[in-house]
Amino acid sequence: MNKMILVTGPARSGKSEWAETLAMESGQPVVYIATATENPHDPEWQQRILLHQQRRPQDWITLSVPEELTAAVMTANHDTCLLIDSLGTWVANLLSQDDEMWQQTTAEFLEKVQLIAAQIIFVGEETGWGVVPAYPVGRQFRDRLGSLIRQLGPICDTVYLVTGGYVLNLSILGSPLPKPKS
Numbered sequence: 001m002n003k004m005i006l007v008t009g010p011a012r013s014g015k016s017e018w019a020e021t022l023a024m025e026s027g028q029p030v031v032y033i034a035t036a037t038e039n040p041h042d043p044e045w046q047q048r049i050l051l052h053q054q055r056r057p058q059d060w061i062t063l064s065v066p067e068e069l070t071a072a073v074m075t076a077n078h079d080t081c082l083l084i085d086s087l088g089t090w091v092a093n094l095l096s097q098d099d100e101m102w103q104q105t106t107a108e109f110l111e112k113v114q115l116i117a118a119q120i121i122f123v124g125e126e127t128g129w130g131v132v133p134a135y136p137v138g139r140q141f142r143d144r145l146g147s148l149i150r151q152l153g154p155i156c157d158t159v160y161l162v163t164g165g166y167v168l169n170l171s172i173l174g175s176p177l178p179k180p181k182s
Contacts, residue, residue, distance in 0.1 A: 003157055005156055019121045023060075030057070031061045033063050067090070070108055082119065083121045086124060157171070
């Protein structure tokens with residue numbers, strides 16, 4: 001199995017389910033890194049979290065890591081499969097960072113994940129497929145997540161797009177973009 005896998009796609013497309021399937025097929029102990037935080041004042045959000053929890057096998061270890069994702073990844077054992085769900089929630093959790101701090105956070109994250117001996121499966125949302133958000137924080141979220149996914153894809157061994165009830169292996173079907181000029 002590949003060392004780093006990115007599973008991306010729109011909301012409710014089955015990204016998490018495909019990532020969970022890949023983790024189960026890895027044959028390794030799975031550490032599920034959940035970036036979402038519970039909110040007892042939001043029953044719909046709690047229901048989403050519960051559905052994810054109920055799908056996971058009992059022997060998976062779950063870590064709640066809303067912000068310190070790089071540090072959590074650095075603690076992984078080499079014989080482990082990390083499933084990080086999701087990058088979009090992690091980005092949302094860090095929207096209070098100014099642009100300079102965010103650039104440092106993502107640069108460190110992208111550097112460190114390449115050093116990990118464990119297999120890593122990332123789940124990341126595609127948010128820029130619709131209307132440009134009318135408010136600044138919405139545009140900031142969309143742009144930061146899109147940029148993170150674009151930077152992560154080329155360093156992953158395999159990139160899957162899950163949409164319309166299908167899983168597409170973009171690493172086979174697609175061609176990588178040239179690196180942006182500095």
